[in-house]
Amino acid sequence: MSHHYLMNHQTLIRDADVFEFNYTPDTIYHRDQELRQLATALSPTLRGATPINANLRGPPGTGKTTCVRRIFTELEETTTGVVPVFVNCETVNTEFKVFAVVFEKLIGQQPHRSGIPMQRLTDPIAEALVSQKKVLVVCLDDAHYLAHNSQLDQIVRSLTRMYENYPGVKTGVITTVSDHTLRPAMVLDPSTYSTWQPMEIPFSHYRHAEVRTILQDRIRTGLYPGVVPPTILDHIGSLTVRDGDLRVGIDLLKHAVLSAETAARKVVTTDDVTKAYGIACGIRMENLRRALKPNEERLLSHIVQMKRNRPDESLTTGELYRSFRESRKTPYSSFYSWLTRLYELRFIELRQRTIRGNSREVVLRMDRMEQMDRMDQKAMPYQISRTT
Numbered sequence: 001m002s003h004h005y006l007m008n009h010q011t012l013i014r015d016a017d018v019f020e021f022n023y024t025p026d027t028i029y030h031r032d033q034e035l036r037q038l039a040t041a042l043s044p045t046l047r048g049a050t051p052i053n054a055n056l057r058g059p060p061g062t063g064k065t066t067c068v069r070r071i072f073t074e075l076e077e078t079t080t081g082v083v084p085v086f087v088n089c090e091t092v093n094t095e096f097k098v099f100a101v102v103f104e105k106l107i108g109q110q111p112h113r114s115g116i117p118m119q120r121l122t123d124p125i126a127e128a129l130v131s132q133k134k135v136l137v138v139c140l141d142d143a144h145y146l147a148h149n150s151q152l153d154q155i156v157r158s159l160t161r162m163y164e165n166y167p168g169v170k171t172g173v174i175t176t177v178s179d180h181t182l183r184p185a186m187v188l189d190p191s192t193y194s195t196w197q198p199m200e201i202p203f204s205h206y207r208h209a210e211v212r213t214i215l216q217d218r219i220r221t222g223l224y225p226g227v228v229p230p231t232i233l234d235h236i237g238s239l240t241v242r243d244g245d246l247r248v249g250i251d252l253l254k255h256a257v258l259s260a261e262t263a264a265r266k267v268v269t270t271d272d273v274t275k276a277y278g279i280a281c282g283i284r285m286e287n288l289r290r291a292l293k294p295n296e297e298r299l300l301s302h303i304v305q306m307k308r309n310r311p312d313e314s315l316t317t318g319e320l321y322r323s324f325r326e327s328r329k330t331p332y333s334s335f336y337s338w339l340t341r342l343y344e345l346r347f348i349e350l351r352q353r354t355i356r357g358n359s360r361e362v363v364l365r366m367d368r369m370e371q372m373d374r375m376d377q378k379a380m381p382y383q384i385s386r387t388t
Contacts, residue, residue: 012257012266018222019254021247024069025217030210031063037201038071042172045075045082045135051172053160053196055184058203059344060291061245064176068139075137083129085138089145095154099125102138122158126166135170143175144182152184157192173198179291179341205244212237215249227257228268235273243281244346252280288345296338299324300347307364316359317350 017023028035034056041052056064072084085105087098099121103111106128111121129136138159146152156173163169173196175184185193206214215237219228228236236256240249255276260268292300302324306315321335339362342348349363 012224012227012261013222013254014224015222018218019250021250022069024066024073025221027217028063028066028070029213029217030206031067031203034063034201034203035067035070037199038067038174039074041174041199041201042071042075042082042137045137045170045172046079048081048133048135048170050135050170051137053172053198054174054201055198056174056176056201056203058178059205059244060178060287061247062203062205063246064178064203065141068141068174068176072137072139081133082135082137085136087138087140089140089142093145094151095158096121098138098140098155099158102136106134106136118158122162122166126162126169129170130166130168135172137172137174139174139176141176142178144177144179147179147182147187153188153192156188156196160192160195206241206246208237208241211240211246211249214246215240215253218250218253223257226267227260228253232256232268232270232273235270239273239277248280251283252276255279288347291345292341293338295330295334296341298328299335299338300342302327303342303348303362303364315362317362318359320362 013019018025038054038056041054043051045051056068058064069086072086075082075084083106085102087101089098092098092101096118099118100111100113103121103125106125125136128134136159140146140152140155143152146155156175159171159173162171175198177184184196184198188196212233215233219233236249236252239252240246243249252273253276256268256272259272259275260266263272289297303315303320306320306323317336317339320339321330321332324330324335339348339350343350347365349365351361351363
């Protein structure tokens with residue numbers, strides 16, 4: 001008898017959309033303060049006024065994008081006088097591409113993609129805003145992808161100062177930034193920043209209890225009852241907190257359920273979670289390594305080499321800086337910024353020493369290194385899992 005790999009009538013998932021990264025839940029847990037701040041910034045648009053600009057900053061997987069999508073949805077449901085435009089800057093990464101997205105949302109059709117000056121985009125956009133008496137709000141999601149070649153400066157300047165060439169235009173710019181080294185005041189021209197003046201809304205990592213609540217809500221909404229026992233949920237929550245990214249927990253939950261389905265079981269087991277963790281971490285590590293800038297990657301490689309040469313000795317930030325500076329002349333401020341980035345992405349830990357002074361111990365997270373080694377050896381099937 002031949003084996004049937006797809007069993008159409010056997011599924012543990014009742015709503016697959018719940019486990020997609022662009023899903024916006026009805027209730028966004030543990031981000032009430034951040035949602036209120038963003039709502040306050042955009043509330044003037046409900047009266048036809050210019051909003052307060054905002055910069056949402058924090059580590060990846062802390063709810064920044066979800067909060068923006070939620071408030072944008074409420075704007076569209078509440079009023080026709082506001083045009084919220086969400087732009088994924090990882091793929092839409094030039095001034096022309098950003099304004100093409102705005103043009104399509106406002107005008108209802110795509111512009112010609114080549115051989116036209118920017119004014120052929122901005123003129124119709126501005127005219128439509130004035131004639132329809134609408135306020136434009138653009139979210140530049142993952143705005144750090146625009147920081148090269150002054151793209152971010154050009155886009156923010158064009159949006160926030162559009163009223164100078166088109167009287168009556170009202171616009172707002174929201175950015176989300178996961179790269180702590182990107183400070184808008186440092187990468188934008190002073191005249192651009194003085195016009196933008198964003199409200200800073202910080203986002204921090206979720207704690208274990210918060211992660212559990214969020215994942216439990218996804219389970220309740222997306223799965224049939226009894227699929228994930230409480231002990232398994234706690235285990236998934238612990239792995240998610242250790243990794244520091246809620247998206248890993250959501251992906252881990254999805255792949256663990258798919259593993260149980262494949263084995264024709266109705267309940268997720270620890271083995272399912274273990275298999276799924278390799279897949280979820282593979283995807284996560286690929287994204288993290290892409291996010292590292294060259295100098296950050298060099299510093300990480302230097303830390304790995306130092307720890308391999310002296311595995312039983314502690315390594316302080318001062319010792320690391322002196323050693324790293326021998327191979328590459330680097331100001332301490334730049335070095336510390338790269339080191340902090342590695343800490344925020346959880347490649348390392350920085351532990352306060354008991355002795356006097358500000359020096360801290362640099363601890364390499366071996367779970368991260370093991371994940372990277374497995375990726376380099378092509379031992380994890382995460383490439384295939386993306387099409388599951």
